[in-house]
Amino acid sequence: MDILETLDELVDETRRRLSDIAEEQALEALRIDVLGRKGRLSAIMGRLAELDPAERPKVGEKANAVKQACTDLIETRRKDIAARKEEEGLARFDPTLPGRAPWQGSLHPTTCVIDQLCGVFVSMGFKAVSGPEVEHDYYNFEALNMPAAHPARDMQDTLYITPTTLLRTHTSPVQIRSMLASPPPLAVIVPGKVYRRDSDLTHTPMFHQIEGLLVGEGVTMAHLRGTLTTFVQAVFGADTRIRFRPSFFPFTEPSAEVDISCKLCGGTGNCDGEPCRVCKTTGWVEILGCGMVDPAVFEAVDYPADVTGFAFGLGVERVAMLKYAINDLRMFFENDKRFLEQFL
């Protein structure tokens, strides 16, 4: 056959063969067979030497045209195959299959509360500090105006290590340690574990408290109210009302307990006509204790006589129970994964 005919025939043959090809791999095999280094076109062109030199340019021109034609055919086919594959892929896509879940970590609810509360106070200029959990009687009681026979010690049943060392019953000893470590002004927030010799439905022998202390020039109970109002509204919502009720703590004078309006019943004392179980119909929930630092405490740390400051303390689990509507204190220390995973 004439070489030019052979070249034309190669285009037809390629077109014919392409009609059977549906896969990328077979297409590539065809391309190599037709256009590859050792392919059909190369083989034909290998016969160029046999030709009359005068015919060669014409044949060469033809060969280029054939190569271009075959390439176009193959590339068109390639695009068709890719488009079909894409279409098939889209048809198979199942958006309802589950995701490849990474590990889901969590923070203990007490950590969540401590983080949030400390964050609020740090933004107000307090510094988060820690102190030892095993304390000397002096820091836990005596320096806080609770000498050995003080009836207020009954308020806190104590776990002792020795007759003079104990597991701290509150975070307040860190007040003393902080004031001994630096002169006024001072603003610290102290989260941490505390211990009481008490275990029942509503008490665990270990729990968490946050203590706050601010001492400075001209600090008054009005500042205490302002600080705690800011804090309560940041944590429980801007519509939360706050109530100061006089109380007694040996290390503050005057002392107050702070109630917030009940979140469950909105402060009405009733939920759909039923007595509110959270506030027991009073409309108020006790949230923390506070007061102006007692002069005896300032005396214990050698602060100037007329310096003023305020202190407050609250139970972290109690706040967590109110915030997250947890109804069983014991869950905090069972560490059930299904419980833990809910907090982050």
Next chain:
Amino acid sequence: MLLSLSWLRDFTPYEGTAEALGDRLTMLGLELEDIRRPYAGISSIVVGHVVACEAHPDSDHLHLCQVDAAQGELLPIVCGAPNVAAGQKVAVALVGTKLPDGTVIKKAKLRGSPSHGMICSERELALSEGHGGILVLPEGFVPGARLVDCLKLDEEILDISVTPNRADCLSVLGLARETALAFGLPLTPPAVPAIEETEGPLPAIHIADPELCGLYSGRVVADITVAPSPMEVRFRLNAHGVRPISNIVDVTNWILLECGQPLHSFDLGRIRGDRIEVRRARPGETCVTLDGQERRLDPEDLCICDAERIVGLAGVMGGQNTEIVQESRAVFLESAVFKPESIRRTSRRLGLSSEASYRFERGVDQERTMLSLDRACAMMVSLSPGAVCRGLAVAQPGPFVPARMAFRPARVGALLGVSIEESFMEKVLQGTGCAVDRSDPVAWSVLQPSWRPDLTREADLVEEVARFHGMDTIPPAGPPVVGTSVEPGRHDFWAMIKRWGAGIGLNEVVNYSFVGHADLDHLGLPREGRISVLNPLSAEQDALRTVLAPGLLNTLRHNLAQGATGLRVFELANVFAPDDRDVSERATGVRETGTLGLLLYGSRHDAFWPHPAADMDYADARGLVEHLIATLHLPAPVFKAADGHPYLLPCVTVVCGDREIGHAGRVKPALADPFHARKDVWIVELNLDTLREEHAKATIVFRPLPGFPPVRRDITLVCTPDVQAGRIEAHLASLSLPLLAETALLDVYEPAGGPERHLTFRLTFRHPDRTLKDAEVDRLREEVAQSLAKLPGVHL
């Protein structure tokens, strides 16, 4: 403290509701706990008049009564009480009435006779334990009227929580004083009663330890007849939670509630030698208290003695040997003041708390001790046919000395941040009982009232002003900003680690700091070096943890019991050990070391698909440690096999730079078994204090990015089982080839049927200044390969 409105009105004319009083007292710091309605169960009981009463023809004890209860007709009622009689006024439960015990009265027939109601006894009305017969009421009661109205029973009782500083509010009088001041009402304190004295005996008083007893007084009431108190006394005591006993003991309880002064009545006939001595117990002495318990005393305990023996524990409980009994004919009535610390100590030591000790511990009003005594005597002779004997037995070695306080009105504003009128301050201070001298306008001179042991300093007076002004009305002021250091502390570091843990997919847990010694024994931890709890709640909580493993394993057990198939948890907490480095006076002798614990168990992933199912192993534990260390910008850790760990096998120590930071390993299966672990349990424990110190030193230094592309070559080594991957890596590092930028383990393959392992490493070559040629890299790879092949147990 329980308070009825009627008793309150004996001292101040409060006419409001119980709720309003409770709210006001709450906002004064005397928190209302509850409003009790002790007689709610008998509010529908009415007075009846027994018009006729005859014996039941078919019974030897029943009576057929006709009762007028203003019901339009006489009610036939069958009554079994022996004391029922015609003409009596009685308490009647009409048909349909529910009694306190839940019984509902119905029309009935008893032995054939109709009975339309019930005539009640005191016990049936829950008024007392008395069941000797029906309650017979005074003549003047009107049939059909409500019993609670006729008896003037206290229908509403406020239960008020009194803080330990307010000794004065453990009495009706004290609460009346607060009420009067709060509502602007007059206060009528109990009057000094006129006492008619007759001749009679009077014991001599001797106080051997004046330090512990500032005042001891007593009187004798003779010719008494011990009997039940009248109804109004019994029912009021009953409403206030006090069980009525007799016309003698009831009086002491009445005065205790009314004035806050504990009294004690001795049977004078059994006091020997006409003498009362107040002294400390002698070693080995015992005393049988009123509750029948024999108490072994020590020399710190104060006791009341007659000429021969102990007759009572001072301020805590009387002795059985001088208890008032039915036959008692004369009473020695004690009214005294004991040192609070001493009473508290004895009460705590013996685990014996009484209404008396509770008040003595908090402080009683010494100025009114003898007034209370006289009130009690007067009341006693009004209830019983006795007479008060002449004279007051008294010794007062330590009279009450009121504190004189300088009160600067300006200090109120400085502490409260609110402007308060000086006239209001004066009114409050006087209302609480202080004498106020304003001759110095800047610093008033204020005298403490004898009933307020808590008012001794200026700050205490400021609190009184704040209470009555209302702490809730102080306007909030913005928080004053106080400059503080921003240097991150221990809390901030722990918070960062917690966020790392939660962020990487671990669940934070919190376990108790205490464990049982048995838990530590189980893990093979040494006995020495532990901190014990002196008074643990239980044996499971008698030691402070020395490692975090026991708590983590308990967490595992709980979760496995709940059906978990995998667990990845972390905990940050202190572990405790003895510490003798600090020798200062207030050292605790305990070292607290911050520790991070990780526990990995079971399924690597919670979901089934698309993750391949597999259990967590050493690589997971180690990977987490490496990730944490990298997060803290510390040098890559080295893991060294460690022998002899008490509960981990295998176990590795983790070394970072030149410091050991902790260990990781698998809990020995035999030790994990009791926690129901059926798969490997991996635990990591790292020292947070060391990590924090190292992290504080770490800085981030930017390394310039390489300018030329890397060339990679893989190399597979066939190794005998004793060749560890780390050995190969160490060898590669020791070659110090400048162009070998990185080496990494690519794959571990353990072909079946042979002991060898195939370790494939990827070598990354890079030149800082030009692109490497293939041939050059092939030559370098060959060089490395030949060098590795010389290692024992390694061939290509």
